[in-house]
Amino acid sequence: MTLEKSNNTLLSRLLRAVPDAAASLERVPLTPGAWPLEGTDSNAHVYFPEEGLVSLWRPGPQGAATVLAVAGRHSCLLPGYWQPGPFQAHVLVPGHAHRFNWSLVQSDSQRYADWLLETAKASQQLIRQVAQMTYCVQHHGVAQRMASWLLICLNQNPQPSLQIQLAELKHWLCVSPEQFQSALVTLQAHAAIRLESPSSADLLPEHEAMASTLLHTSAPARLEQLACSCHLQVQGGDSAQAHDGP
Known part of the structure; x- marks a missing residue:
């Protein structure tokens, strides 16, 4: 895969910072329904949606739900998003993502330092989405x-x-x-x-x-x-x- 083929801004930044990371990318489908797919070791990878949208939502009463964040081309989904907790993930619009083995980042964090700063900002944006959309549900x-x-x-x-x-x-x-x-x-x-x-x-x-x-x-x-x-x-x-x- 080349940089020009990436729709995802964070993946583009990863490839600019570490060009040979492209060799370790794996394309995976985003199919409608709950995410991650059954049998997927999602906590071992970072996911970059290329086509499609993934929603983070909070279960409500009687099966109802409220979407509090949407991840797509300006986001990545880091390991740990899938741990049991108050939020769940769902493929809202089908498509595909590229995933990257998180152990490669952990084994050479200095090499990935600049990109990690960018992912930290993206994670903060998802947190900001949750806060803002919670407010929106209550007031608008x-x-x-x-x-x-x-x-x-x-x-x-x-x-x-x-x-x-x-x-x-x-x-x-x-x-x-x-x-x-x-x-x-x-x-x-x-x-x-x-x-x-x-x-x-x-x-x-x-x-x-x-x-x-x-x-x-x-x-x-x-x-x-x-x-x-x-x-x-x-x-x-x-x-x-x-x-x-x-």
């Missing part, structure tokens, strides 16, 4: 949250457009069906999103119809008109703090 309306969350996903997505199953979005927002539908109507009315479903969707049970419906967005400017400022706080640098905005 559903349409605002949906727009802000989609902007965070777009920023982490290597493509200018985002496609996500509607059922995934509903599950992660953890709101009532009425609130979810109202937010969708608001975003559609402002041409911020587009829904695509098969012609047979009207004949399917609600959960199956939602699973077969895709949400498309490639309109960050329209989303920004509806969003709170939480996506800006997440992306706004190391000094950003969780707070309200317009």
